[in-house]
Amino acid sequence: MKAIIPVAGAGTKLRPLTYTQPKALIPIAGKAILSYIVDQLKDAGINEFIFIVGYFGDKIQDYIKQNYPEIKSHFVYQNERQGTGHAIELTRSIVNHDEVFVALGDTICEYDLHEVMQSPYSMLGVRKVDDPRDFGVATINEEGFIESVVEKPAIPKSNTALVGLYKIKESSLLYSCLQHLFVQDIKTQGEYNLTDALDCMIQRGAKFKCFKVKNWFDCGKKETLIESNATLLKKSGGNISNSHSFNDTIIIPPVSIAQGCQINNSIIGPHVAIGSNSSISNSVVRNSIIGSYTHINQVVLDSSLIGSDANVNGLSKTLNIGDNTEIEFG
Numbered sequence: 001m002k003a004i005i006p007v008a009g010a011g012t013k014l015r016p017l018t019y020t021q022p023k024a025l026i027p028i029a030g031k032a033i034l035s036y037i038v039d040q041l042k043d044a045g046i047n048e049f050i051f052i053v054g055y056f057g058d059k060i061q062d063y064i065k066q067n068y069p070e071i072k073s074h075f076v077y078q079n080e081r082q083g084t085g086h087a088i089e090l091t092r093s094i095v096n097h098d099e100v101f102v103a104l105g106d107t108i109c110e111y112d113l114h115e116v117m118q119s120p121y122s123m124l125g126v127r128k129v130d131d132p133r134d135f136g137v138a139t140i141n142e143e144g145f146i147e148s149v150v151e152k153p154a155i156p157k158s159n160t161a162l163v164g165l166y167k168i169k170e171s172s173l174l175y176s177c178l179q180h181l182f183v184q185d186i187k188t189q190g191e192y193n194l195t196d197a198l199d200c201m202i203q204r205g206a207k208f209k210c211f212k213v214k215n216w217f218d219c220g221k222k223e224t225l226i227e228s229n230a231t232l233l234k235k236s237g238g239n240i241s242n243s244h245s246f247n248d249t250i251i252i253p254p255v256s257i258a259q260g261c262q263i264n265n266s267i268i269g270p271h272v273a274i275g276s277n278s279s280i281s282n283s284v285v286r287n288s289i290i291g292s293y294t295h296i297n298q299v300v301l302d303s304s305l306i307g308s309d310a311n312v313n314g315l316s317k318t319l320n321i322g323d324n325t326e327i328e329f330g
Contacts, residue, residue: 001048001117002098003041006087007034007105008054008078013221017307022056024105025063026219027289029232030239030256030273033219034060036108038068044113046101048072050094052087054079083191089178100171102194104164108217108228116167116211124149124198125165126210136162136195138210146208151188151195162195163216170206177201222305229289230271241276258292275308283314 011023018026024034038049053060053075061075076090088102101117109125116123124146126138137156139147149162168174177200181192188196202208217232218224238254245262252269258276267284274280275292284300291308298314306312315329 001046002095002100003046003049004052004088004091004095004100004102005034005037005049005105006052006078006084006102007060008052008057008081008087009106010055010081011106014225014305017305018055020307022053022060023219025059026225027273027275027291028108028217028219028225028229029236030258032063033108034063034105035067037103037105038064038071040113041101041103042068042071044117048074050074050076050091051105052076052078052090054081083187084194085178085181085192085197088194088197089175089182089192092175095171095175097172099167099169100174102166102168106219107164108219108232109163109165109213110215111165111211111213119167119209119211121207121209122169122201123167123209123211125163125213126160127163127213127216128159129161130159132156132159132161136193138162140210144209146202146210148202149195149199151193160210163213165211165213166194166198168201170201173201173204173206174198177204223303226271226287226289226303226305229273230287233271233273252286 007022007024009023011018014023025032049071051060051073054077057077064073074094078087078090111125124138129135133152133156136149136151137153137158138149138160139157140160141147174197177197180200181196186196217228219228233254233256238256240257241259243259244257247264249263250267255269256273258274260277261274262279264281266280266282269286271287272285274290277292278290278294280296282298283296286302288301288304290306291310293308294306294310296312299312
């Protein structure tokens with residue numbers, strides 16, 4: 001089985017961070033989003049990966065080669081972003097009739113991957129959601145087989161949403177259905193969508209079952225990224241590198257602090273992830289993600305997202321204030 005991970009998106013909802021790096025490499029709870037996905041699939045025994053890249057594709061390639069030299073990796077460039085179906089079609093010659101596991105590059109989920117791999121059927125990851133109109137939606141019959149899937153329906157038939165995880169045994173049929181989309185110019189919201197190809201497979205006789213994900217961590221925008229960071233830190237308990245220097249500093253766990261950090265006269269935590277070789281002084285930081293080689297001084301940060309190689313300096317004031325006075329520093 002080969003793994004396909006599309007990571008060509010621009011991540012516009014996470015700008016300005018994604019002006020300089022792809023969304024898949026943004027750290028969360030001390031680890032890049034992409035690493036969570038690759039580590040899961042590696043642990044399940046998959047050692048051949050196809051990365052569909054585009055925006056800052058060279059950074060994805062460098063990251064994988066540096067951190068995962070042991071896996072067999074392929075990099076396919078999606079120069080024109082025409083949807084997930086178009087992205088998967090670009091991998092046809094590499095897949096070559098093998099089974100595939102597709103995991104969208106911004107989807108961190110907790111589920112029993114070994115059980116999924118052992119199933120004799122193709123499988124789609126699902127989760128119940130309050131408003132399924134922004135997702136692919138699956139309709140499941142009494143026997144547990146998926147009858148149809150529809151991308152972002154205006155009137156959903158169920159609240160069972162696809163989460164971006166797909167185990168596909170009949171890869172030849174998948175690529176045949178993708179070709180059908182292109183020939184017939186079948187698009188959803190102006191794009192060739194993988195969900196439409198999966199529904200084509202079902203209508204042509206492919207058997208799909210669903211598997212439920214226990215947790216689904218949204219990394220698509222700042223607010224949910226910070227929330228997911230806190231949840232993952234709680235689950236893991238955090239991690240503090242042995243290579244650090246903390247002077248007159250209070251650490252409130254859970255936190256993740258990478259190697260080479262220098263922190264002085266500060267309060268850090270809870271739910272803070274700090275990249276390598278960053279320095280923080282005279283500050284309070286909580287519920288935040290701080291990049292690598294970043295310098296922070298005399299600030300109070302809450303629910304903040306700070307990139308790498310950034311400098312944040314606050315104000316230091318000496319005040320002599322009388323009674324009945326109100327001062328607000330904007």
